[in-house]
Amino acid sequence: MNMTRQFFDTAASIGRGMWVTIVNFFRPTITQHYPEERRVTVRGERSLPVLLSRPGTEILNCTACELCARACPVECITIGWDKVDRKTARPEEVGNNTNTGRALRLYNLDASLCLYCGLCAEACPYEALAMSDVYELAEAAAGEPVPVELDKERFDGGFPGRTAGDERFVYTKERLAALGRHPAAVITGTRFNPYLSLQRDAVWEEREEPHNIFPPRPDLQYQAPDNAPAE
Ligand code: SF4
Ligand code: SF4
Numbered sequence: 001m002n003m004t005r006q007f008f009d010t011a012a013s014i015g016r017g018m019w020v021t022i023v024n025f026f027r028p029t030i031t032q033h034y035p036e037e038r039r040v041t042v043r044g045e046r047s048l049p050v051l052l053s054r055p056g057t058e059i060l061n062c063t064a065c066e067l068c069a070r071a072c073p074v075e076c077i078t079i080g081w082d083k084v085d086r087k088t089a090r091p092e093e094v095g096n097n098t099n100t101g102r103a104l105r106l107y108n109l110d111a112s113l114c115l116y117c118g119l120c121a122e123a124c125p126y127e128a129l130a131m132s133d134v135y136e137l138a139e140a141a142a143g144e145p146v147p148v149e150l151d152k153e154r155f156d157g158g159f160p161g162r163t164a165g166d167e168r169f170v171y172t173k174e175r176l177a178a179l180g181r182h183p184a185a186v187i188t189g190t191r192f193n194p195y196l197s198l199q200r201d202a203v204w205e206e207r208e209e210p211h212n213i214f215p216p217r218p219d220l221q222y223q224a225p226d227n228a229p230a231e
Contacts, residue, residue: 061128
């Protein structure tokens with residue numbers, strides 16, 4: 001009796017497994033050939049934080065107040081600034097909001113550590129930082145040098161726990177600002193400022209094809225390391 005029952009249980013298990021296989025066999029494939037193909041992001045997606053500028057200018061809203069860096073649970077934001085006279089410093093010359101008397105010198109974000117939690121954007125009192133739908137972590141191709149100025153006083157030459165070569169995951173101030181100004185980057189509102197995303201709704205409505213924020217770069221194709229086994 002037990003043998004008979006075991007036989008039918010096994011047959012039923014195999015049948016269920018085969019049914020799942022057959023159903024999936026006839027479904028359209030969803031595998032994408034990244035980076036030639038990129039997935040379409042959903043409205044409200046929360047990926048890489050980006051720096052926002054005054055509309056139509058390259059003047060960053062950021063005042064270098066460092067609240068975002070303090071709010072970050074993994075300390076992946078590093079900020080450097082120089083003291084300026086906030087009464088006389090002109091944002092047009094400094095390149096950022098000078099309300100705090102600080103000229104933003106560096107703003108580094110280690111995308112390999114970022115949790116996409118959005119706490120930094122919520123902590124920002126100047127609407128200078130927002131979450132975007134940019135989800136690509138690598139800032140440069142493997143082996144390509146990235147000119148990243150690290151805050152040596154704070155991190156003794158590197159991000160905590162990071163090793164040489166990880167700099168290619170570090171997004172610089174210039175890169176984050178360029179992404180924040182990019183018309184294809186969809187900015188996601190935060191809990192405290194849900195309407196931020198409405199500014200970019202027009203971008204979303206126009207988007208029909210999977211967007212490609214980054215122009216095609218042949219040098220970003222995968223390169224096998226030297227010690228990869230020969231095919
Ligand atoms: S999204 Fe979260 S983990 Fe990423 S930088 Fe902001 S606070 Fe840090
Ligand atoms: S992004 Fe916002 S919170 Fe961070 S330093 Fe700039 S102004 Fe301050």
